Every structure is written in C-alpha cells, then in structure tokens.
Amino acid sequence: xxxxEVLFDNGKKNDGAKxxxxxxxxxxxxxxxxxxxxxxxxxxxxxxxxxxxKKEEK
Amino acid sequence: xxxxxxxxHRGELRYYLFESxxxxxxxxxxxxxxxxxxxxxxxxxxxxxxxxSLDGAVVKEIADELNELKERGIIGVEEERIDIKKSGFIKSxxxxxxxxxxxxxxxxxxxxxxxxxxxxxxxxxSATCNKGGTAREKGNSESLSxxxxxxxxxxxxxxxxxxxxxxxxxxxxxxxxxxVDFLVKASGPxxxxxxxxxxxxxxMNFGVVKAVVDYARQKCKxxxxxxxxxxTTNALLLNKKTAGYLDENMDNVVIxxxxxxxxxxxxxxxxxxxxxFDRVLKNALEFRDIRGEKKYYVRGTYTGRNPDFGEDVLFLxxxxxxxxxxxxxxxxEDDPLALRLSDAEKIKSEYERFASEYLERRKTAKRFDFFHxxxxxxxxxxxxxxxxxxxxxxxxxxxxxxxxxxxxxxxIGKPEFLMGNVIExxxxxxxxxxxxxxxxxxxxxxxxxCFAKYFCSGGCxxxxxxxxxxxxxxxxxxxxxxxxxLELSLAIRAAEKKRGG
Ligand code: SF4
Ligand code: SF4
Numbered sequence: 001x002x003x004x005e006v007l008f009d010n011g012k013k014n015d016g017a018k019x020x021x022x023x024x025x026x027x028x029x030x031x032x033x034x035x036x037x038x039x040x041x042x043x044x045x046x047x048x049x050x051x052x053x054k055k056e057e058k
Numbered sequence: 059x060x061x062x063x064x065x066x067h068r069g070e071l072r073y074y075l076f077e078s079x080x081x082x083x084x085x086x087x088x089x090x091x092x093x094x095x096x097x098x099x100x101x102x103x104x105x106x107x108x109x110x111s112l113d114g115a116v117v118k119e120i121a122d123e124l125n126e127l128k129e130r131g132i133i134g135v136e137e138e139r140i141d142i143k144k145s146g147f148i149k150s151x152x153x154x155x156x157x158x159x160x161x162x163x164x165x166x167x168x169x170x171x172x173x174x175x176x177x178x179x180x181x182x183x184s185a186t187c188n189k190g191g192t193a194r195e196k197g198n199s200e201s202l203s204x205x206x207x208x209x210x211x212x213x214x215x216x217x218x219x220x221x222x223x224x225x226x227x228x229x230x231x232x233x234x235x236x237x238v239d240f241l242v243k244a245s246g247p248x249x250x251x252x253x254x255x256x257x258x259x260x261x262m263n264f265g266v267v268k269a270v271v272d273y274a275r276q277k278c279k280x281x282x283x284x285x286x287x288x289x290t291t292n293a294l295l296l297n298k299k300t301a302g303y304l305d306e307n308m309d310n311v312v313i314x315x316x317x318x319x320x321x322x323x324x325x326x327x328x329x330x331x332x333x334x335f336d337r338v339l340k341n342a343l344e345f346r347d348i349r350g351e352k353k354y355y356v357r358g359t360y361t362g363r364n365p366d367f368g369e370d371v372l373f374l375x376x377x378x379x380x381x382x383x384x385x386x387x388x389x390x391e392d393d394p395l396a397l398r399l400s401d402a403e404k405i406k407s408e409y410e411r412f413a414s415e416y417l418e419r420r421k422t423a424k425r426f427d428f429f430h431x432x433x434x435x436x437x438x439x440x441x442x443x444x445x446x447x448x449x450x451x452x453x454x455x456x457x458x459x460x461x462x463x464x465x466x467x468x469x470i471g472k473p474e475f476l477m478g479n480v481i482e483x484x485x486x487x488x489x490x491x492x493x494x495x496x497x498x499x500x501x502x503x504x505x506x507x508c509f510a511k512y513f514c515s516g517g518c519x520x521x522x523x524x525x526x527x528x529x530x531x532x533x534x535x536x537x538x539x540x541x542x543x544l545e546l547s548l549a550i551r552a553a554e555k556k557r558g559g
C-alpha cells in the first residue's frame with residue numbers, strides 16, 4: 001500500500017466482540033458521568049484475554 | 059460506515075479514515091481523503107479542482123488500495139444489527155447518601171445538592187443549611203430514624219407520586235442497608251456490583267458511608283458477588299482520616315475541581331459565598347499523594363464562561379494531576395452559564411488546540427490521561443455495552459436519601475421517572491424500566507447514521523431529557539462535541555501508535 005497505512009486492523013476482531021457478559025463497570029460510574037465508552041473501556045475479561053462470553057454460555 | 063477526518067499537530071496536517079463498524083483506523087494521504095470525500099459529495103470547489111487535477115494512474119491506485127482493504131474486511135463493513143435484550147438486572151447503584159452540600163455551585167444539576175425541583179420538592183427549608191459535614195459521622199447508628207416511619211407520616215395518596223415528597227436529606231443506615239439488599243437482589247446473576255457514593259456531598263454523611271461499605275462487603279460475600287466502590291467528592295472534607303479511608307476502600311475517587319482559580323472560584327462557592335479553590339486544591343493534592351498508582355480522577359465542568367477550558371485541563375496537569383476529566387455543563391439554554399449550539403465551533407477548536415498540547419505532554423514527565431481522549435482500539439468494550447450505553451434505568455439506578463429509586467442521579471426529582479423505593483420493596487416500576495430498556499443506539503433518532511455510535515453509545519439519556527424532553531432524541535451540541543472528541547482520540551491514538559506507543 002502506497003497511499004494508505006493501516007494503523008489498527010480490526011477486521012477480524014469484530015466477530016469476537018459481539019456477546020458481552022455485561023459484568024463491566026457501568027459508564028456513569030467512571031470519571032465523567034456521561035455514557036460514552038471513550039475513556040471507559042475496561043473489559044473485565046480483558047486481562048485474561050477472554051474478550052467475549054459466547055452467546056450459548058449466556 | 060466510513061468516516062474521514064483530519065488533525066493538525068505542530069503545523070503538520072494528517073488525514074485519517076475510520077471504519078466505525080469494526081473500529082479500524084487508517085492514515086491516508088490527502089488525495090485519498092479527497093477521493094473519499096468526493097464520493098460523499100463533500101468537497102469544496104477548490105478541493106474538487108485539486109482532485110480533478112490528479113493523474114489518472116493515481117486515482118486508479120487509490121481505488122485499487124481501497125478495494126483491497128474492502129476485500130480484507132478492514133473497511134466497507136456492513137452493519138450487522140444485533141438483537142440486544144437488556145437484562146433489567148440492576149448491578150450498579152449511585153447512592154445519594156446526602157442531599158446536602160457544603161458548596162453552592164452555580165451550575166449544579168442537583169440544585170446545590172438538594173435535588174429540589176419544581177415537581178419533586180425536597181425539604182426546601184432545611185436544604186440550604188450546612189450541617190457541618192463530619193458531624194454526621196455519628197449517623198451510623200441503627201437507631202437513627204428510619205425513612206419508612208417518616209414516609210408514613212407524609213405519604214400522599216396518589217400511587218404514582220407516593221414517594222416524591224420524601225424529606226430526608228441524609229440517608230440513614232437502615233435505608234442504605236435496604237439499598238444494598240435491593241442491589242444484591244436486583245443484580246440477579248451479575249457477579250460484579252458497584253456502588254458510587256454521591257450527593258450532595260457524600261463526605262457529609264461519612265459515618266453511613268463507612269457502615270454501608272462494611273455491610274455491602276459482607277452481603278456480597280454471602281452472595282458470592284464482588285463489589286467495587288467509588289466516591290465523587292468536592293474534597294472540602296478530605297483530611298487525613300477521610301482521605302486515608304477513601305484511599306483504602308474506594309476503587310475510584312473522583313474529585314471535583316474546575317481548573318484555574320478564577321474559573322473554579324467563580325462558580326464553586328461555599329455557602330458563605332467564598333471561593334473554595336485553595337482548600338479543594340490543597341486537599342486534592344494531598345489525596346493524590348497518598349493515592350499513588352491507585353485510580354482517581356480530578357473532574358471539572360466547563361461552562362459558557364470558560365470556552366478556553368483546555369487551559370483548565372493543562373492547569374490541573376501543571377498542578378500535578380495525571381488523571382483528568384473535564385465535561386461540558388448541562389443546563390437549559392436560557393441559563394447564562396449554558397453552552398449553546400452557537401458555541402459548537404469554538405468548543406471544537408478548543409478541543410483541537412488542547413489535543414495537540416496533550417500529545418506533546420504525553421511525551422514528557424507531565425504525561426497525563428484525559429478521560430475523553432483515552433480510546434482502546436484493540437479491545438474496547440463489547441458491542442453489547444457499546445449499544446447499551448450507560449445502563450441508566452436498566453442496570454444502573456440511583457437511590458435518594460429516602461430510598462427512592464430513579465434511573466440515574468440526573469433523573470432524581472423527576473416524578474415521571476420514579477421507579478420505586480428500596481424500603482418499600484416491591485422491585486422497580488417496570489414501565490419506567492422498559493422505557494430505558496427499549497432505548498439503545500438503534501432507537502435514538504440520529505445515532506444509526508453516526509460514525510461515533512459505538513463509542514458514544516447514544517449519549518446521555520438525562521441530557522436528552524434536559525434538552526429534548528425525550529430519552530430517544532439526541533442533542534446537536536452534545537453530538538458535535540462527542541464526534542470531535544472521538545476524532546481527536548483517534549488521531550491521538552494514531553500518533554502514539556506511530557511513536558511506538
Ligand atoms: S448521540 Fe449523537 S454523537 Fe452519539 S451516537 Fe448518537 S448521533 Fe452520534
Ligand atoms: S443518563 Fe446520563 S447522567 Fe444518567 S447514567 Fe446515563 S450517562 Fe449518566
């Protein structure tokens with residue numbers, strides 16, 4: 001690629017991120033008291049590198 | 059959905075392409091930027107002329123590269139709508155342990171801590187008095203008057219409004235315990251629970267805070283759950299004892315300070331009308347020192363008075379804070395402090411200016427985190443969370459000193475949003491809860507077509523009600539600010555990645 005540089009390629013990850021366990025912190029409990037997920041990104045499963053809970057496990 | 063944008067840093071203009079469906083971020087050359095913009099019919103005449111002057115081989119190259127990226131699934135991703143069913147398990151409570159405050163901030167959505175509104179009046183007579191903070195420490199005794207008895211005396215007949223005249227200003231321990239019991243039960247299968255001590259000023263009811271922390275820990279242990287505590291405080295009552303306690307027991311402490319002395323003191327005054335800056339800064343710095351690596355934030359509010367709010371962020375950083383959040387005020391348009399749509403361009407350029415300085419500081423010993431510029435493109439929240447947003451009224455609720463339950467702290471005092479009462483039991487009003495459960499990024503009027511949707515999560519419902527009187531309507535100023543913050547977060551992330559960060 002000459003004219004485009006891929007900095008973050010999330011093409012493959014999208015599938016994995018669909019089914020959350022909803023155990024993470026609710027947004028307004030963070031610093032800003034607004035709902036946005038920028039700055040409020042702690043996925044509890046992240047450390048264990050288990051990003052999602054599969055749908056059938058929910 | 060593809061979104062192009064640019065960011066100028068130290069005289070250098072860079073162009074970006076963002077695929078909102080999967081969060082891929084690409085840096086593009088200017089001709090690619092023009093090519094994509096042209097596809098959306100967004101070019102000025104000069105830009106169009108510039109694009110037209112490009113060599114045909116260059117245009118082909120651009121088209122080929124974009125096609126390749128599409129084939130690789132990096133861009134041009136179709137939206138796949140997910141059937142999200144909200145659970146209704148409340149796992150997070152904002153516990154308003156005190157509807158009294160030792161400050162009288164001019165912009166307070168809680169009416170100087172009292173939450174007095176036209177519809178849902180708290181006890182106005184005593185609301186303005188200052189109970190003197192830690193005097194309430196004694197209030198952790200079980201023998202304190204129980205909210206229920208007082209309610210029985212004043213309960214109006216109308217079923218829907220039966221809790222709204224509750225006049226307690228300080229949450230009693232029995233009420234606080236009932237709130238914990240409610241949370242444990244309402245959380246169903248959720249294991250990770252949260253309580254945010256909020257107010258008014260929560261340290262004015264410190265005794266109850268301590269007692270409820272112990273109680274919640276014990277209850278959660280018995281029920282196989284974890285609990286995390288947060289406190290949002292104005293820092294006036296932080297001293298060795300309270301700070302030590304918060305440091306030991308709170309997972310996050312959010313300290314309210316607006317920035318430069320003149321900005322802070324103009325609006326965050328004591329009941330006597332004096333500025334609070336000196337005391338707040340001193341206490342906040344002492345707290346930061348004992349806090350070490352543990353989580354805290356200093357959090358400010360900017361208003362129409364300080365459109366140069368970036369200076370306040372940098373000032374807080376100069377003072378020695380390294381976790382900072384500054385938010386636009388939420389006030390009706392006719393308020394003299396309100397931010398208006400006509401301020402949008404000014405606000406956006408201030409974020410831009412400040413983002414550039416932020417990038418520079420992050421290379422130095424003054425490195426700090428600004429809440430709204432921290433973005434994780436590798437593994438952010440799952441799509442469920444992105445579509446759900448804050449969870450207000452669904453998995454998050456606020457409890458008043460008298461035990462009334464509302465969708466969140468900003469809905470307190472609005473009788474149409476009253477959901478129930480923790481002492482009375484009986485769960486929550488399913489009609490109110492359903493209203494919030496039905497509201498997602500998909501149901502909000504403008505979000506479906508917005509590149510920011512998976513990061514903004516559809517915005518703040520309370521904000522929508524304040525400005526648009528409807529939780530499913532978006533507010534143009536809020537959206538403009540949110541989109542700009544997202545673009546800047548992406549540009550900062552891109553720059554840091556290229557630096558090797
Ligand atoms: S609230 Fe506004 S900025 Fe946020 S996703 Fe909706 S339209 Fe976009
Ligand atoms: S509605 Fe707004 S203030 Fe309330 S919890 Fe959600 S983001 Fe926070």
